[in-house]
Amino acid sequence: MKMKKLMSGLLVATMILSMVFVGCGKEEKVEQGGKTFHIMAWNEEFKGFFEKYYAEKHDDGEYYVGDAKVVWTIVPNEGSAYQDALDAALLKNKDASAEDKVDMFLAEADYIAKYTQSDLTMDVKSIGVTDFANAYQYTIDAASDTNGVVKGVSFQCCPAGVVYRRSIALDVLGTDDPDEVQEKLNSWDKFNAVAAEAKAKGYYMIGSDSEAYRVFSNNTTSPWVDKDGNLQIDASIQAWMDQAELYAQNEYTLVGDIWGEAKSQQMLDTGKTMCFFGPAWYYNFCMPNAMDTCSGDWGLIEGPQAYFWGGTWMLAATYTDNEAEVAGVMNAFLNNEEICENLVSKDLQFVNNKKVNEKFASDPNYGNAFLGGQNDTALFVELAKNIKFENHTQYDQACNEGIQQYFREYLMGTVTKEQALENFRKYIKEKFPNVNVDK
Amino acid sequence: MKSTTTKEAKAKSISYAKWGYIFILPFFLVYAVFTFYPQILTIYYSFFKYFRDGLTWIGPEFIGFDNYKALLTPTAEGTIDILKYFGNTVIMWVMGAVPQFVIALALAVFFTSTRLNIKGQSIMKTVIYMPNLIMASAFSMLFFTLFSTVGPINSLFVSMGIIDKAFDFFFCTISMRTLVALLNFLMWFGNTTILLMAGIQSIDESLFESARLDGASGLRVFFNITMPLLKPIFIYTFITSMIGGLQMFDVPNILSNRTGQPNRTSETMVMYLNNYLGVSKNFGMAGAISVVLFILTAVLSVIVFKTIDRDKD
Structure with a gap:
């Protein structure tokens, strides 16, 4: 009797152990379709554009991308406070709960290298961002690791x-x-x-x-x-x-x-x-x-x-459970002409889309009221050609x-x-x- | 008969001591997990090379006293930086603590005096305690704005003709340290007043009455009755204020925009420590600074305690 109990106990123990080890050994693929789309940033600039042109506002007053609710963590840049918060979040992203997982984060030229060189960011081509035909080269260079793998997408170009x-x-x-x-x-x-x-x-x-x-x-x-x-x-x-x-x-x-x-x-x-x-x-x-x-x-x-000065890159955090949504945002702010045109004409941005910028640059009727009607995009198009990162x-x-x-x-x-x-x-x-x- | 007496004796000898231990157990558990263990870890890691480079951890690798050596090696100019920052901290604390204790003592005596019997005490107590309720960082931001070159204080001084050009308070050692001391004073004198009042109120009122009947002056009463009997509480508030002062961080950090300007004369020990804990999470060096701060604080506390308490019978 005692023997039997011992045996069954051992059996159960080995079963549990083997399951644990199998769990560890397997190459993990994060289950997609997370209900929370978590973005980290250092200010509200991109958040404004994102809510205006991309995310949908539902009746509960919250913004959604598909079914995923958008949650922001915003920590100011100064004194590296943003990097501190971001590093902590990325380093535990693997084991974080679906709600806490960082899906996408923003980074600046001053420290983007730290993240592109790390395994904690993803190759954007692997999640479906492939069309860089209209992007400015320096924005791609800045987001590439030492092997030339592109890890991020800027929504701005900053001559x-x-x-x-x-x-x-x-x-x-x-x-x-x-x-x-x-x-x-x-x-x-x-x-x-x-x-x-x-x-x-x-x-x-x-x-x-x-x-x-x-x-x-x-x-x-x-x-x-x-x-x-x-x-x-x-x-x-x-x-x-x-x-x-x-x-x-x-x-x-x-x-x-x-x-x-x-x-x-x-x-x-x-x-x-x-x-x-x-x-x-x-x-x-x-x-x-x-x-x-x-x-x-x-x-x-x-x-x-x-x-040039700056740029705001979107990077996909490894272990995100919203890969498709992240790629969607990146593609939209890079290649969706309607969004890019709105960013130029309504928000005075210089976008990371040559085609859209050149359209405004050559439009004789386009002018920036803040600059007394001057066509700033025309000047920036010229200056953008020479930027090297x-x-x-x-x-x-x-x-x-x-x-x-x-x-x-x-x-x-x-x-x-x-x-x-x-x-x-x-x-x-x-x-x-x-x-x-x-x- | 005999059996009953032993029973009684047994009943009498039931020990309630274990309940005492059980009641204090939660504190010791919390203390052990959240204070003692981290303290030991801090000391432990101070002997290690342990930090982050980018997103990669380096270490922990045992390096003996190297972190301490790095801290205590004089720089090219011949100063030992950590002692300079300790000096800054002590100076700014003393500048704030002296007025803090003088005014808190005076207020505590006035408020508790049955002869003065000041009206509206509760409102006044609330008002002097108020600054302590505001976060130190918010309070510092307020002063940062007030005293900035385009702030109201500068405009006021210029329009009154005291100065002819905006003065940058944060780039002058004296004004910078004075502002830090002023803020700490404003934030803490209310708290000290309340603690000292509690101390004075616990003194037997009849002592004050008899002294007054004997014709003792207010000052005489203060020095011969209030102060001696208030001493235990006074030492307590003084030493806690000192420990708090040595850990000064938020006010100078915000007023100096994290740099300890000018020329790092407002850089405190904890600001120095915080630099190491930034992006690189340098637990080794930060641990070593903590240990040095701990030792210096302990030494100062003992000195203060011995000095104030020396004429104890």
Whole structure:
């Protein structure tokens, strides 16, 4: 009797164990058709477009993609807070419940490399995003891993230029026509000379000491961290530091954070600043003060040096239970012409679809009211041709944020230049233990 | 007869002690799981190389005291950074704690005085406690906005002619530290007042009465009766405030935009620790900083305790 019990006990135990091991050994395929479509992002920008043009609003007031309810987790970018939250979620995505599983997330140029190089993102071609004929090459390069596997899709293309205040340009340069303004600002020497003239008339040339930072940081010839893990300050970053110093000392600019309140007030009609640097999303998303008080008094030019700034990539998280839905969103924002056209005409975006952009660029009736009727898409189409995505690392966000913040202390006169850079190096060392910061 | 006495004796010897242990068990369980175990882990990992590079974990790999060596090695300028940040923390805490205790003591004495018998006490107590109810981060954001170069304080000072150009409070060591201290003071003096009041109220009222009948002045009563009898509570509030102060984080982190500006003079110990816990989740170094902070806090607490409590009979 006892023996029998023991035997049956053993049998049950082996059965359970074998089942467990079989479960472990099998190549897992996540069951599709999840009821929750979970998206992680760092701000509300894409969420707005997604709800306006893609998701359906049901009677319960929630947005749906197919049968799946859309749930957002939004964590601000600053101080790498978004990356912290995203990393934690992705690392446990495999075992997360169907509701908590991240299906899709957004990433920026500054740190997309970290995710494309990881197994925690999926080859978008494998889930059904295959048509990149109209996408800009740099948006594909940025989202590709070292083997050329494309892991993400950007819904924007971000060639950038100088957004100038027409009334101030008229006062300083005697013209507000984009072609003539460009002629007077098409090199840094000319730009600096005009800055002095603007100062003489009581204006600031730019809105922050790091206003033009991206022009320099996206035109570097070496990455922030080299192959051997050494931190290096590129000549182009040095050039930015020189410019920031020149502008701060001569009061060609306010000294302050690029996202700060002081700068943002300069975009009001009472502002005294002539030039801001940014791509299409910049005036759409970061210049509400200008849109509200002096819309139409702005113009767009290429400026002294071509550059790009940003992009918002959608990436598919491995272990998503909504592969088809993720692919659907990606395809829609890349190739659905109706959505892309709406993004350009209603939301002033420059989309990642050459065909749509070129249609607006060549349309004589199309103009951007915020820019006084100027056809900004036509200019961006030209600028987009030259964008190259080079020298980017997973450390870029902390480096870009850190150098601006710590260098500003030097501009404020609280530390020497050496100390400012030393503090920056310390900060990077604390953030990334495997980066060598010694000179 | 005999049997009954043994029974009685047995009944009398029933021990209720086990109930005592059972009642305190939940606390010790929670403490063991959520405090003690993590503390031991922190110390354990401080001897390891253990962080994340991108999305890949590196370690844990035993490296002995290397993390501590890295922390305590002087930099090129000859300073030991962790001690500098500890100094920053202590300075900012003292700047806030001195007014905090002076004012809290004064308020506690006024509010409990039967002679003054202040009206509307409950409203005042609520009001002084209020700032503590607001999240430190929200409170810091408020001050960040108030004192920014385009904020109302600067406009006020400029329009009053005190300064001729907007002053950046967050780029000057003195004003930055003062603001941090001010915020901590505002947030915590109410709390301290309430604790000290409870302490004073537990002192026998007849002592105050007899002192007054003997003609003792208010100050005399305060120094010879209130303070000596309040001492245990005072030491408690002082040491808890110190421990809280040494763990100062949210206020300076927000006011300095995470950089500890200017020149890292508002960088506190926990801000320093937090840098290591960012993207790279460097548990090794963060553990080592925690242990150093723990030791420094323990040493300071003992010093404070011995100093205040030295004339104990």
